[in-house]
Amino acid sequence: MSGSLRNQVGQLAHRSVLRTLRQPAQIVPAIVFPMFLLAVNAGGLKDATSLPGFPTDSYLTFILAVPFLQGALFSVMNSGTDLARDIETGFLNRLALTPLRGAALLSGLLAGAVVLGLVQAVVYLSVGLIAGAELAAGAPGALVLVLLSVTITVAFGTIGLFAALRFGSGEAVQGLFPVFFVFLFLSAMTLPLDLLTTDWFHAIASVNPVTYLLEAIRSLLIEGWNVGQLALGFAIALAIGTIGMAAASSALKTRLVRT
């Protein structure tokens, strides 16, 4: 990376991080909402562990994987809404007049998502462990879990950037939230894939990438080190990030041409 590009990314990253940290309205719901659902699900579905074939006797440990994905969904909204606001207020147009590179703009904007992902992962894991969840992979597993969580958050953040650049409106980005929630709902979110007894639901969950992101996180919590599931989780997150970044770069070019 050249010095100029590094400087550009650094400036925008600094702005993005400050912007995220200065908006409690972005951070608080992304922490509180998943924790509330964690508490409700862990309490309400405790008896699911008595189903034959359930992988652990702690439903809290099983469901602890879900907040990491819910937090990543907030990243779509936050990174997308921030960029959409820059478009709506004309800030992006002003940036377009500078020699700023597109790659620097997109990478810098994702810095806020990295910080948010880090805060979320540490809080979710800490709350889960304090509440009695297990972490079979131990302390090194916690580091890998945080790394995987941040990777997923950034990957989802690229989709938010694409949506903002494509539609240019914060309202449109917010409208994506239910769409992404569907992916979470139609996955092995509340029960393992093998215990999804409804055929059509099992079929959808089997091809839903969110299922494998959840399984990668769960492997660290329940099994310990399952290299295959972890590799699949990281590969899916990186693939989403790569596709999202390519789409966002293309949308940025189109938007700048229009400008």
Place this chain on the structure above:
Amino acid sequence: MNEKQPATPMANRINVARAVAWRSIHNFLTNPAFLVPALMFPLFFFVSFAGGLAAIGEVPGFDFPSGYTAFQFVFVLLQSAAFGGVFTGFAMARDFETGFGRRYMLAAGQRSGIVLGYALAAIFRAFVTWAVLTTVALIAGMEIAGSGGEIVALYVLALLVNIAATMWAAGVALRVRSIQGGPLMQFPTFLILFLAPVYVPLDLLSGWIHAIASINPITALLEAGRGLISGEPVLIAAAFAIGLALILLFTAWARGGLRRAEAAG
């Protein structure tokens, strides 16, 4: 010579309510941004809970006679009733934010007709949502063991929840008069719904969630609804009493909000 008689306060209130309801219903039906989430959200929940959690019906001690799909249908029905009211509150808040609400206040002789109009629109929204939800549930193979009267009672119960939620959201919307009040309408509703026995009957809950669910008024509504759909009615009088009490309580809350909005000018 025929002189036009001045409208009575009740007739005036009804006229205002009809006009407000017509506009709200028109907006709901013609704007996909309002219509689609209202229909899709309950369906997502129903599909996710009834489809993804079907194995919960095999948990030892779970003996709901009509099966897990019907068990979850009742929750989603009541949830959609409550959120239909909350979404109507959003529309009300948006109207006040854009200044349309003030024009309503200036034009209406009987201003309580404004709240009544939004409530009528919320009921219409709920009927549309329930029609779609019930159709999907029946296609998904939901078993109904309750009689015709019991099923009507189930929908009346949902109607009470819808009216109560509308009054709650209206009270917030009239006080805040901005869409920024949305989370204030939504979050407490979400909280009280999910602190009830959503996934399994109350008897199978334990610990803190059992303690909270036991004193949560929504629990009685849920258990009564589930009893009605399975043809084994329980807690009917308590559920209807709670539903009516919530309406009275939140109507007083909405009236207070209306006075605040009037005072704000």
